[in-house]
Amino acid sequence: MSDTPKGDAFVTIFDDTYDQPDCRAYFRMMDALGYRNQHHAVAAFRAGLDALCRARAIPAPRILDFASSYGIVALLMRHDVTLGDVFARYRAPEFDHATSGEVIARDRDWLAGLPRHAPPLHVTGLDIMPNAVAYGRAVGLFDEGFSEDLETAAPSPALAAALGQVDMIVECGSVAQLMPNALDRLLAAAGPRKPWIMTSPIRGNERARAEEVLRAHGMVQERLPVPPFIHRRFEGADEQARAIANARAAGHETESVETTGHFHAQVLLARPEGEGGPVAGWARPLSVAPLP
Numbered sequence: 001m002s003d004t005p006k007g008d009a010f011v012t013i014f015d016d017t018y019d020q021p022d023c024r025a026y027f028r029m030m031d032a033l034g035y036r037n038q039h040h041a042v043a044a045f046r047a048g049l050d051a052l053c054r055a056r057a058i059p060a061p062r063i064l065d066f067a068s069s070y071g072i073v074a075l076l077m078r079h080d081v082t083l084g085d086v087f088a089r090y091r092a093p094e095f096d097h098a099t100s101g102e103v104i105a106r107d108r109d110w111l112a113g114l115p116r117h118a119p120p121l122h123v124t125g126l127d128i129m130p131n132a133v134a135y136g137r138a139v140g141l142f143d144e145g146f147s148e149d150l151e152t153a154a155p156s157p158a159l160a161a162a163l164g165q166v167d168m169i170v171e172c173g174s175v176a177q178l179m180p181n182a183l184d185r186l187l188a189a190a191g192p193r194k195p196w197i198m199t200s201p202i203r204g205n206e207r208a209r210a211e212e213v214l215r216a217h218g219m220v221q222e223r224l225p226v227p228p229f230i231h232r233r234f235e236g237a238d239e240q241a242r243a244i245a246n247a248r249a250a251g252h253e254t255e256s257v258e259t260t261g262h263f264h265a266q267v268l269l270a271r272p273e274g275e276g277g278p279v280a281g282w283a284r285p286l287s288v289a290p291l292p
């Protein structure tokens with residue numbers, strides 16, 4: 001799975017799993033590569049959402065899962081289930097030969113029976129891959145879904161209307177930091193009441209340009225006090241060397257972090273200055289124990 005759009009790649013691209021009619025190949029690929037980003041990032045996203053809902057007295061927040069793919073971020077934010085549970089599910093042999101229609105039907109039933117976290121969420125999925133968004137809609141992870149590329153074009157009227165109501169934008173996988181035009185269009189469509197934006201870029205993928213765009217919309221970005229966490233295993237020595245160089249260039253100390261053999265990520269929060277108070281005073285913890 002790519003963590004960087006093509007043309008700016010320092011990681012291997014796994015695009016063939018991005019646009020299948022169901023999520024199997026995608027989650028099996030993530031499982032095989034030891035992905036952990038979403039596990040850690042969503043804990044911080046939920047803490048941020050709690051602080052946002054308190055600050056604005058929002059009972060049922062509206063979330064945009066940006067670059068959502070099949071909706072793993074929405075799934076973990078909404079349901080009481082772990083990334084490890086999700087990976088284990090798709091290891092089962094019954095998923096080897098099921099049709100996509102069967103997988104979608106099973107997933108819809110499974111999700112409908114899973115306990116939900118409070119508060120109730122309204123989730124909009126947005127990704128350039130139409131099959132991934134359609135899957136998220138079909139299984140009920142997305143209340144609405146759009147397959148549009150805001151980096152290259154303005155939002156459709158329907159997407160613009162959805163963006164005008166969003167309370168929080170969440171994103172795992174680094175693309176938000178790399179798409180200043182998309183970020184600008186998201187914030188312009190939001191209108192005067194800006195959503196909080198929480199992202200979990202790989203160390204070295206954060207960009208000054210993203211911060212400039214955020215500032216131009218009256219947003220201040222900070223890195224949350226969460227220790228660097230595993231994004232996924234490196235595929236090989238070349239990828240590791242590139243990642244270490246990138247992380248160092250961005251000012252990170254990589255010894256005992258990227259040198260251990262994994263991409264590491266961080267959580268960034270952008271919000272209107274001061275809203276929600278200092279992160280140290282938030283009610284919910286930012287971190288969870290690592291998965292085995």
Ligand SMILES: C[S@@+](CC[C@H](N)C(=O)[O-])C[C@H]1O[C@@H](n2cnc3c(N)ncnc32)[C@H](O)[C@@H]1O
Pocket residue numbers: 001002003004005018038066067068069070072073126127128129132148149150151171172173174175179182
């Ligand atoms: C690294 S994956 C992350 C997917 C998902 N957020 C996750 O945590 O598993 C990156 C995603 O970005 C999507 N993407 C790439 N360019 C995009 C764009 N311009 N707008 C929205 N999504 C984009 C890809 O299709 C892919 O699903």
